[in-house]
Amino acid sequence: xxxGGFRAQKSKEENSSSLPPCKPTLTPGLLRALHAxxxxxxxxxxxxxxxxxxxxxxxxxxxxxxxxxxAFGVEIEWMKFFALCCSTLDxxxxxxxxxxxxxxxxKEDGGRIPxxxxxxxxxxxxxxxxxxxxxxxxxxxxxxxxxVAENDGLVKVSDFISC
Numbered sequence: 001x002x003x004g005g006f007r008a009q010k011s012k013e014e015n016s017s018s019l020p021p022c023k024p025t026l027t028p029g030l031l032r033a034l035h036a037x038x039x040x041x042x043x044x045x046x047x048x049x050x051x052x053x054x055x056x057x058x059x060x061x062x063x064x065x066x067x068x069x070x071a072f073g074v075e076i077e078w079m080k081f082f083a084l085c086c087s088t089l090d091x092x093x094x095x096x097x098x099x100x101x102x103x104x105x106x107k108e109d110g111g112r113i114p115x116x117x118x119x120x121x122x123x124x125x126x127x128x129x130x131x132x133x134x135x136x137x138x139x140x141x142x143x144x145x146x147x148v149a150e151n152d153g154l155v156k157v158s159d160f161i162s163c
Contacts, residue, residue, distance in 0.1 A: 037052050093122070
């Protein structure tokens with residue numbers, strides 16, 4: 001009887017090794033790599049983004065969803081695409097912004113990003129979300145703008161979270 005159990009176990013192991021490999025999903029590390037490949041450009045051809053996406057082995061359905069939500073055509077406004085990728089990592093706007101901070105900032109700048117970048121990303125994600133009232137968005141941005149005036153125009157995650 002124990003031999004029969006062993007054979008069944010071995011058979012399961014053999015079967016599991018024949019399963020197709022899991023497709024990677026978008027992660028902060030892969031988004032960081034994708035962002036680095038764009039190299040600071042504001043507009044990127046959609047074909048180029050698609051090629052880079054495929055080179056990273058990312059799922060085509062995720063790219064299609066981002067392209068649809070962003071209503072992107074043959075050219076992509078990179079920071080809008082980047083914002084939607086952050087939202088794909090976590091649909092909660094606060095958590096999506098945390099990912100943006102993590103990816104865009106470096107140790108040298110202490111995990112801070114320029115206020116103009118923050119304002120753009122937050123406003124865009126809030127607009128896409130559709131559930132955050134314009135007055136709430138403006139209040140948040142005004143509070144943060146006052147805070148960062150003392151910090152050389154740079155926003156920290158804690159500035160955003162505390163508002």
